[in-house]
Amino acid sequence: MLATPIGNRADITFRALHLLDLADAVACEDTRHTAALLQAYGLHKPLIAAHEHNEREAAQAVIERLRQGQRVAYVSDAGTPGLSDPGARLVAEARAAGFRCVPLPGASALTALLSVAGEVAGEGRFRFAGFLPPKGAERERALQAIAASPEACALLEAPHRIEALAVSLAAHLGPRAVTVGRELTKQFEEVDTVAAAALPGWLAAHPQRTRGEFALLVHALAPGPASEGEVDAEALRVLDTLLEELPLKSAVKLAARLTGRPRNALYEAALARKPQA
Structure with missing residues (x-):
């Protein structure tokens, strides 16, 4: 399970390049994207499409190669596989078949954002919610749970839904701090911390701010001044x-x-x- 850059191709690790070079095949989320990535590093490997719609079937193709003694690397389109990306089912199937799954750590939008969020109140604790349900009652329940919890919560969002998420977070969280990371590691990277209520205005301030991939951290609630005996x-x-x-x-x-x-x-x-x- 091999992490790839989330934008800047210089973020690939030496170990990842070494293992990609040794691999007999590369299973990947999108063969076109991965072919271009490998070509940028001067590598050419047989590719196996393994995405969210065929992961179970693709796992059998990977397992067959493993049975033949081959090395297979798995990469998602960007970042660490299995974190809001395909890969978890492939790991489960390979382990069930008796094969070892080795993590090759590297780039991740989640850890990149956390490292610059300056989150103190949560003392390092946070919940990873990933991509929220896109609509309906399930999405509303997820937002209410984030608002009700004092712990920090990390989210991911696509550009076509970021404005709707900003409006929802503003309505549910009000003055609570949110660190938003846009296009992390890329040319137009932005990281800023604002009150949730100000998120829609922050996005609207520049037309390009609704473009690109987003990672957000809802900050933990700082302990209030309530007395020891007060329970609201x-x-x-x-x-x-x-x-x-x-x-x-x-x-x-x-x-x-x-x-x-x-x-x-x-x-x-x-x-x-x-x-x-």
Whole structure:
């Protein structure tokens, strides 16, 4: 599983070039894109199309080559395979057939954005949501979950949906900070941190800002000035929901993580709601 550049071709690793040179074949998301990439490095290899629509069938072609003792590299169109890109099913099938899957780390839009986001409140913790559902109730539930969680959340988005996402994040997150990375590692790269409410205006400020690939980080909520004993209505709602399904201590622990409220205060609230515990 071999990571390729997300834009700047100089970001390929020496190890990746060495393994591509050794490979007997390259399985890839798009044969045209990968052929051009290999040609840029002076490499020519047999290509196997393995994308989201044929990954299970393509896995069998890869496994047959592995059974013959061949080396097969898998690459997605950009970045690290398996992260909002095809590759996970291929790995599962190859492992089930008894073959080893080796990671070759490299470029990733996710880690590139996190490294320059300056996220402090989350203390390094974040949730990776990838591409949100494109529409409907499922998308709305995903947005509500991001807004309700105090943890940082990383998102990816395509250019034709970035304006709609910006409007949705503005409506759900308001003043919460969002770091947006556009065209990371490419000529017109932009990284900026703005309030979610300002995202639509940020995109509209320059016509080219709606072009290219996007990675976004919704920043974690900083601890508020609430006193140790204060538990707000939203935290109580979360606690009540968890108490319906979990033992008291587990519900309190998870509620504290989800809401950022003090565990001791949540524990007292839980005892008041569930005195038999």
